[in-house]
Amino acid sequence: MKKETLFLKIVLFVMAAPALVMCFYGLPAMAHSMMPDFPEVKVYLSALAAYAASIAYVFTLFQAFKLLMYIDKNTAFSEKSVLALRKIKRSAVVVSFMFACELPLFYFVADGADAPGVMVMGLIAICAPVVISVFAAVLEKLLQKAIELKDEQELTV
Numbered sequence: 001m002k003k004e005t006l007f008l009k010i011v012l013f014v015m016a017a018p019a020l021v022m023c024f025y026g027l028p029a030m031a032h033s034m035m036p037d038f039p040e041v042k043v044y045l046s047a048l049a050a051y052a053a054s055i056a057y058v059f060t061l062f063q064a065f066k067l068l069m070y071i072d073k074n075t076a077f078s079e080k081s082v083l084a085l086r087k088i089k090r091s092a093v094v095v096s097f098m099f100a101c102e103l104p105l106f107y108f109v110a111d112g113a114d115a116p117g118v119m120v121m122g123l124i125a126i127c128a129p130v131v132i133s134v135f136a137a138v139l140e141k142l143l144q145k146a147i148e149l150k151d152e153q154e155l156t157v
Contacts, residue, residue, distance in 0.1 A: 005068040012068075016061045019054045027051060046105045053098035060091040060132075077147055085140040092133035099125045 027047050067084045070076050099122070106122030109115075 002072050005072055008068055009065060012061050012065050016058050019057050023051060023054045027054075046102055049098045049101040053095050053102075056091045056094040056098065060088050060095065063087045063091070077143065077150055079147070082140055082143050082147065085136050085143060089133045089136040089140060092129040092136060096126050096129035096133070099129070 027050050030047070063084045067076075067081060067088075070078065070081050070084070075081070103122055103126070106119055110118035110122075
């Protein structure tokens with residue numbers, strides 16, 4: 001591995017580890033413990049949405065890892081990179097949508113604990129993937145234009 005991307009790859013693994021641990025240990029325990037407290041909310045449906053968000057999140061990190069591998073191989077300006085950015089964009093939208101499905105649970109937790117900060121955290125969890133999706137879309141368009149210019153230049157010479 002090259003030094004330039006090694007740190008970013010390590011960061012991706014560090015970001016993925018808590019999500020995977022949460023899927024296997026945290027979400028089942030949390031759903032089971034919240035069931036008596038919030039009978040009006042379908043807690044298991046919320047847990048299912050959290051699983052879907054976690055899977056999409058880890059998939060996004062995997063695509064970012066693939067993008068770093070393309071950079072290591074000096075094939076960053078390729079259709080594979082554009083495809084990876086497109087997948088990052090779409091999976092970030094899925095993460096945002098799944099957290100939006102969790103918004104009623106955030107509301108009930110915030111209302112029950114009298115802590116409005118929980119609701120703000122829920123809104124941040126919805127908005128952050130949207131920002132990532134927009135950023136990935138912009139990078140996708142720029143990369144596509146750069147590839148077109150590169151191909152045009154190679155045909156000219």
